[in-house]
Amino acid sequence: MHSENNQLDKISEYVQQKFANDYTGHDYYHLQRVVKNAIKIATDEGADLFITTAAAWLHDITDHKLANNPEKEKNELIQFLKPLGLQYSQIEAIITIIDTTSYSKGVIPSTIEGKIVQDADRLDAIGAIGIARAFAYGSSKQRSIHDPTKSSGSTIHHFYEKLLLLQDSMHTNTGRMIAAERHQYIENFLHQFYKEWEGE
Known part of the structure; x- marks a missing residue:
C-alpha cells in the first residue's frame, strides 16, 4: 500500500521527467514553486x-501550450495514477483541477x-x-521584447x-495578499522599463 508521501514522490518524479527539457518557463522548478504556493494557501x-x-x-500536463496531444497526456496520466493506489474519487478530483487551471x-x-x-x-x-518567465516564454515563441x-x-x-490582470482573479485571501506585493513589483518594473526604453 502506498502512503500519500510516497504517492506524491512518484508524482513529482513523473513531472520531473515530463518537463525535463522545458525552456518556456513551465519547467520542473515552476511546478515546484506552484506546489509550495499551493501548500501555503x-x-x-x-x-x-x-x-x-x-x-x-x-x-x-495537459496544457495545450505544452502538450502536442492533451487528451493523450490525460489518458497516460490516469494510467500512471491508478497503480499508485489513489481512489477513483481522488483521480477524478485531480483531473478536474488540471482541466480548469x-x-x-x-x-x-x-x-x-x-x-x-x-x-x-x-x-x-x-x-x-x-x-523572468514571461520573457523566457516570449523568447521561446520568437516574440520581441517590446514593439511600441x-x-x-x-x-x-x-x-x-494577462499578467497585470491576475491580481484581481485571485480566489483566496492568502493568494490576494501575495499577489498584491508581486503585482506592485511588476508595476515598478514597467515604470523603470519605459524610462530606460526612452533613454532616461
Missing part, C-alpha cells in the same frame, strides 16, 4: 492537502482545491519570477493582456 484555507499538492504538481480557458474551479491550485499557478506568473508600433505580439504587451 491550502494550509490557510483548510483544504485537502493531498489533492491540492498532487494537482499542483500535475497542473501543466489554465488562464486561457477562463474557468473558475468549482472546488476550494481547484481555486487554490489556480491561485498558486497565477502567483508564479507575477512578481520577479513572473517577469504594434498593439500586441510582444512580451511587454503580454503584461497588459
Whole structure:
C-alpha cells in the first residue's frame, strides 16, 4: 500500500521527467514553486492537502501550450495514477483541477482545491519570477521584447493582456495578499522599463 508521501514522490518524479527539457518557463522548478504556493494557501484555507499538492504538481500536463496531444497526456496520466493506489474519487478530483487551471480557458474551479491550485499557478506568473518567465516564454515563441508600433505580439504587451490582470482573479485571501506585493513589483518594473526604453 502506498502512503500519500510516497504517492506524491512518484508524482513529482513523473513531472520531473515530463518537463525535463522545458525552456518556456513551465519547467520542473515552476511546478515546484506552484506546489509550495499551493501548500501555503491550502494550509490557510483548510483544504485537502493531498489533492491540492498532487494537482499542483500535475497542473501543466495537459496544457495545450505544452502538450502536442492533451487528451493523450490525460489518458497516460490516469494510467500512471491508478497503480499508485489513489481512489477513483481522488483521480477524478485531480483531473478536474488540471482541466480548469489554465488562464486561457477562463474557468473558475468549482472546488476550494481547484481555486487554490489556480491561485498558486497565477502567483508564479507575477512578481520577479513572473517577469523572468514571461520573457523566457516570449523568447521561446520568437516574440520581441517590446514593439511600441504594434498593439500586441510582444512580451511587454503580454503584461497588459494577462499578467497585470491576475491580481484581481485571485480566489483566496492568502493568494490576494501575495499577489498584491508581486503585482506592485511588476508595476515598478514597467515604470523603470519605459524610462530606460526612452533613454532616461
